[in-house]
Amino acid sequence: MEKNKSDNYTKQYYDFAVEVTLEDIKNAMNLKTKNRSLSIPDAIGYIVAKRHNAKFLTGDEDFRDMENVELVKK
DSSP states (O other): OOHHHHHHHHHHHGGGOOOOOHHHHHHHHHHHHHOTTSOHHHHHHHHHHHHTTOOEEEOOGGGTTSTTEEEOOO
């Protein structure tokens, strides 16, 4: 992807960027220890989405029965 195109995507979604706190990372690692199949980025994303009362959009079946999850098929 060319730099200008990636910069445009960054600008387009910048307003949706949120801070990831140390507490978020601790909670994500706790979640990951309970469900080892989750990736660390997905665990962090889930925790941050939950903190913001937002749905976590994923195609990962490991999130199927978790609250605040919107599971989508590819």
